[in-house]
Amino acid sequence: MNKKVFLFGVFIMISSLFYAQRERVENLPTFDKKKLRYGFYLGLNQNDFKLNLRNSNISNANITVEPTSGFNVGLIADLRLHKNLNLHLEPGLVSNSKNIYFNHLDTKQDSVREIGSTYLHIPLLLKFSTDRYKNIRPYLLGGISYDYNFSSNEANQDDNSAGQFRMKTHNFMYEVGIGVDIYLYFFKFSPSIRGVFAINNEIKYDDDANSKWTAPVNYMGTRGVFLNFSFQ
Secondary structure (H helix, E strand, C coil): CHHHHHHHHHHHHHHHHHHHHHCCCCCCCCHHHCCEEEEEEEEEEEEEEEEEECCCCCCCCCEEEEECEEEEEEEEEEEEEECCEEEEECCEEEEEEEEEEECCCCCHHHHEEEEEEEEEEEEEEEEEECCCECCEEEEEEEEEEEEEECCCCCCCCCCHHHCCCCECCEEEEEEEEEEEEEECCCCEEEEEEEEEEECCCCECCCCCCCCCCCCCEEEEEEEEEEEEEEEC
């Protein structure tokens, strides 16, 4: 499914590029000279977990993750540092869900955990843009982000032995992506595709050090694809 999101994003950007290049009049000619600009974005995402298993007394541990698609929405503050360099602050909400399968456990009650997550997602990104050509301007971006997981259940006293999968509330990511600014008559439209990768281990281990669910996991961190549509 990550591949489908990526291909859809590429299709949107290529279609927009063809449309923008057909425009003979240069739209918003002084738009990029503003020091500070604001906007908003809407988008889709698909996140799963990167899992590293450790050698443990559960030698047959087999854990897989099934992601589903979610959505993103947020605001943009764009600070012009140089004609080809901008600083982006993009606070927003990210919602998605995942199913984790503990295939080494026998019963469905024990072997499946549904993880529904809503995050406050705050990326701080550097945006490197080419010079403008007619009504288009491709760019690269990269930076770090902080995620507050509203659905983490980190403080919950129950763990997997009571059917509760727990994650950490505070998490950090790094992001890289590509996109294109398209200057329309009234506003700038910017589709982008981003990869988002966790830096810290997000799992909250069960109280039992030999837990059948969390003991085999050495590292569990988010990895995902974001397809954003920005308007300024």
